[in-house]
Amino acid sequence: MSSAAATVSSSAKLAVKPLKISSLSSRSALPSVISLPFNSRGRDIPRKRLILVTCTAGDGAKPTVLVAEKLGEAGVKLLESFANVDCSYNLTPEELNTKISLCDALIVRSGTKVGREVFESSRGRLKVVGRAGVGIDNVDLSAATEFGCLVVNAPTSNTIAAAEHGIALLAAMARNVAQSDASVKAGEWKRNKYVGVSLVGKTLAVMGFGKVGSEVARRAKGLGMRVIAHDPYTPADRAHAVGVDLVTFDEALGTADFISLHMPLTPATSKMLNDETFAKMKKGVRIVNVARGGVIDEDALVRALDSGIVAQAALDVFTKEPPAKDSKLVQHERVTVTPHLGASTIEAQEGVAIEIAQAVVGALNGELASTAVNAPMVPAEVLAELKPYVVLAEQLGRLAVQLVAGGSGVKNVKVTYASARATDDLDTRLLRAMITKGIIEPISDVYVNLVNADYTAKQRGLRITEERGVLDGSPESPLETITVQLGNVESKFASALSESGEVKVEGRVKDGVPHLTKVGSFEVDVSLEGSIILCRQVDQPGMIGTVGSILGESNVNVSFMSVGRIAPRKQAVMAIGVDEMPSKETLKKIGEIPAVDEFVFLKL
Numbered sequence: 011m012s013s014a015a016a017t018v019s020s021s022a023k024l025a026v027k028p029l030k031i032s033s034l035s036s037r038s039a040l041p042s043v044i045s046l047p048f049n050s051r052g053r054d055i056p057r058k059r060l061i062l063v064t065c066t067a068g069d070g071a072k073p074t075v076l077v078a079e080k081l082g083e084a085g086v087k088l089l090e091s092f093a094n095v096d097c098s099y100n101l102t103p104e105e106l107n108t109k110i111s112l113c114d115a116l117i118v119r120s121g122t123k124v125g126r127e128v129f130e131s132s133r134g135r136l137k138v139v140g141r142a143g144v145g146i147d148n149v150d151l152s153a154a155t156e157f158g159c160l161v162v163n164a165p166t167s168n169t170i171a172a173a174e175h176g177i178a179l180l181a182a183m184a185r186n187v188a189q190s191d192a193s194v195k196a197g198e199w200k201r202n203k204y205v206g207v208s209l210v211g212k213t214l215a216v217m218g219f220g221k222v223g224s225e226v227a228r229r230a231k232g233l234g235m236r237v238i239a240h241d242p243y244t245p246a247d248r249a250h251a252v253g254v255d256l257v258t259f260d261e262a263l264g265t266a267d268f269i270s271l272h273m274p275l276t277p278a279t280s281k282m283l284n285d286e287t288f289a290k291m292k293k294g295v296r297i298v299n300v301a302r303g304g305v306i307d308e309d310a311l312v313r314a315l316d317s318g319i320v321a322q323a324a325l326d327v328f329t330k331e332p333p334a335k336d337s338k339l340v341q342h343e344r345v346t347v348t349p350h351l352g353a354s355t356i357e358a359q360e361g362v363a364i365e366i367a368q369a370v371v372g373a374l375n376g377e378l379a380s381t382a383v384n385a386p387m388v389p390a391e392v393l394a395e396l397k398p399y400v401v402l403a404e405q406l407g408r409l410a411v412q413l414v415a416g417g418s419g420v421k422n423v424k425v426t427y428a429s430a431r432a433t434d435d436l437d438t439r440l441l442r443a444m445i446t447k448g449i450i451e452p453i454s455d456v457y458v459n460l461v462n463a464d465y466t467a468k469q470r471g472l473r474i475t476e477e478r479g480v481l482d483g484s485p486e487s488p489l490e491t492i493t494v495q496l497g498n499v500e501s502k503f504a505s506a507l508s509e510s511g512e513v514k515v516e517g518r519v520k521d522g523v524p525h526l527t528k529v530g531s532f533e534v535d536v537s538l539e540g541s542i543i544l545c546r547q548v549d550q551p552g553m554i555g556t557v558g559s560i561l562g563e564s565n566v567n568v569s570f571m572s573v574g575r576i577a578p579r580k581q582a583v584m585a586i587g588v589d590e591m592p593s594k595e596t597l598k599k600i601g602e603i604p605a606v607d608e609f610v611f612l613k614l
C-alpha cells in the first residue's frame with residue numbers, strides 16, 4: 011500500500027546531464043505578444059502562485075518599476091499609470107543592488123551594468139529588465155535567464171537616430187568639422203590644414219547590415235557612395251533590395267575607403283577590428299563606429315592611426331564609457347568623438363521610452379512582448395489556442411513527478427504530442443516549458459517559467475525528448491493528447507507504470523478543461539482541478555460509494571470520479587477529483603478498504 015505523501019521528497023535526485031531536446035517543430039521567432047506564465051518570487055506574493063495575468067494579483071499592490079537612466083516623459087507617464095515608478099539616476103552599483111530587491115522591473119539604457127549581482131540582490135523579485143534601446147551587452151542575459159527574469163529591449167525606435175548619427179560622423183570626419191570648429195574657437199583660421207576628402211564615388215563598407223546598417227547604406231547611396239556590406243547572417247536579397255552587395259569580411263576590409271560598424275557586441279564581434287584586421291585594410295581608410303566600443307581593439311586603432319593605415323576615425327562609443335580623460339584614442343587629433351549620442355534625438359528617445367514602457371507593462375501583466383531577448387516568442391494566436399494545453403502540460407508534469415517514488419531520481423522525460431495537424435504546425439516550446447515547470451517545482455525550490463525552463467532543465471540534468479504522434483481526423487484543435495513519461499524511475503503507485511516501465515500520464519483538453527485520461531495503462535477521466543486520489547482496486551460493485559462516503563464523512567468535496575478497468579471484476583483504477591486535501595486519517599481509511607490495492611494522493 012502506498013503512502014499518501016502529497017509530494018515527492020525534495021531529496022529526489024536529479025543527476026546533472028546535458029539536456030536533450032528534440033523539438034519536432036521549431037518556429038522561428040515571430041513578432042507577437044503572448045501571455046507569459048510568470049512565477050513570482052516576490053516576497054509580497056506567495057511563492058506557489060503562478061502569475062498568468064498580473065503581478066498585482068496577489069495583494070492588490072502596484073508593482074514597482076525602477077527607472078535607472080533618463081527615460082522620455084511619455085514612457086514614464088505610461089509606467090506611472092500602472093506602477094509605482096522610482097526614477098533614480100546615477101545609482102552606484104551598491105545602491106542599485108540595494109534598491110533592486112524592492113523592484114519588480116528595472117529600466118536602463120546603455121549606462122547601467124545589469125550584472126549577475128543585480129539578479130542575485132533582487133532575491134527573485136525582479137521579473138523584467140527593460141533596455142530602453144537596442145544593445146543589450148550591458149545586461150547579463152545568462153544570469154537573467156537563470157533567475158527567470160525576462161529581458162526586453164526597444165529595438166526599433168532609435169534606428170534612424172543611430173543611422174543619422176553615423177552619417178553625421180561620416181561627413182563630419184571627412185570634412186574635419188570637429189577639429190576645425192575647435193580651431194576656429196581657439197582663434198585660428200587654418201583653411202589649408204583642414205582640407206577634407208569627398209564622399210562621392212568612395213566605397214563604404216557597412217559592417218552589420220541590420221536595422222541601422224541598412225539605413226546607413228540607404229543614406230550613403232544618396233550621397234553618391236558605392237556601398238558594400240558584410241553581414242554573415244543577413245540574406246543577400248535584403249542587401250540587393252537596397253542596391254548593396256554583400257561581401258566577405260576580408261573583401262570589405264580590403265576594398266573600403268570608409269568602414270561603418272553596425273554589428274552588436276558579442277563574444278564573436280569583440281575586438282573584431284584588431285592589429286591583424288587593420289593590416290588587411292586599404293591604407294588611409296576611415297572608420298566610423300556607432301555600434302559598440304568593444305568591437306574595436308582601441309589600442310590597435312591608435313597604432314593603426316599612428317602608422318597611417320587608418321587616416322581618421324569617428325567614434326560615438328567606447329570600450330569603457332566614459333573613456334579615460336587622457337585616452338590616447340580620444341585625444342588623437344584625427345579622431346572625432348561624441349559621447350554615445352547615436353540614440354539621442356528627441357524623437358528617438360520619446361519612441362524608445364514608449365516602446366520600452368509598453369513592453370515592461372505588458373510583461374508585468376503576464377504578456378511577453380515581441381522584443382523579449384531571452385525567451386521564445388510564441389505568436390498571440392498560437393498562444394490563445396494553446397492556453398488550455400499549457401495548463402494541461404504543467405499539470406501532467408506535476409502529476410507525473412508526484413508518482414515517482416522518492417529517491418529514484420528523474421532524468422529522462424519523454425513527451426508525446428498527438429495531433430491531427432501537420433508536424434510543423436505545433437509550437438511545443440511553451441508546452442515543454444510548462445511540463446518542465448510541473449516536474450521541477452514540486453521537488454525543488456526553483457521557480458520555473460518560460461524564460462528559464464530549458465536552462466533549469468539542463469541544470470538539473472533533465473533530458474526532455476519530444477515526439478509527435480500524427481493522428482487521422484480533424485485538425486481543428488491543435489492537440490488531441492499530451493503524454494508525459496518519466497523513464498528509469500520507480501513509482502509509488504505501481505499502476506502508473508506503462509508496460510515498458512515508465513511512469514506514464516496522459517491528458518487531453520475537453521471543453522476547454524484539461525483532463526487526465528490515462529495513468530499507466532489504465533484509462534481514467536478526471537478534470538485537472540483541485541487534487542486527485544488514484545486508487546487501484548478490485549473492480550467490484552459499491553467501491554465508488556465506499557470511497558465517496560469516507561470522503562463525505564470528512565467533509566471533502568468530490569468534484570469528479572471515474573473508473574478505468576482492464577476487464578470487468580478485475581483490476582481497476584479509480585480517479586477521484588477532490589476540492590480539499592483529505593486528512594491523513596481519511597486517506598488511511600481509504601487505504602484500509604480491503605479491495606484497495608494501492609492509492610496515492612496527488613496535489614495539483
Ligand SMILES: NC(=O)C1=CN([C@@H]2O[C@H](COP(=O)(O)OP(=O)(O)OC[C@H]3O[C@@H](n4cnc5c(N)ncnc54)[C@H](O)[C@@H]3O)[C@@H](O)[C@H]2O)C=CC1
Nearest residue numbers: 144145172218219220221222241243273274300301352353
Ligand atoms: N550609438 C548608439 O547610440 C546606438 C548604437 N546601436 C548599436 O548598433 C547595433 C546595431 O543595431 P541594429 O542595427 O538596430 O541591430 P540589428 O540587430 O538590426 O543589426 C545587427 C546586425 O549585425 C549583424 N551581425 C552580427 N554579427 C556580425 C558579424 N560578426 N559581422 C557582421 N555583422 C554581424 C547581424 O546579422 C545583424 O544584421 C546595436 O547592437 C547597438 O550596439 C544601436 C542604436 C544606437
Ligand SMILES: O=C(O)C(=O)COP(=O)(O)O
Nearest residue numbers: 119120121143144145353
Ligand atoms: O540602443 C542602443 O544600443 C544604444 O546604444 C543607445 O544607447 P542609450 O540608450 O542612448 O544609452
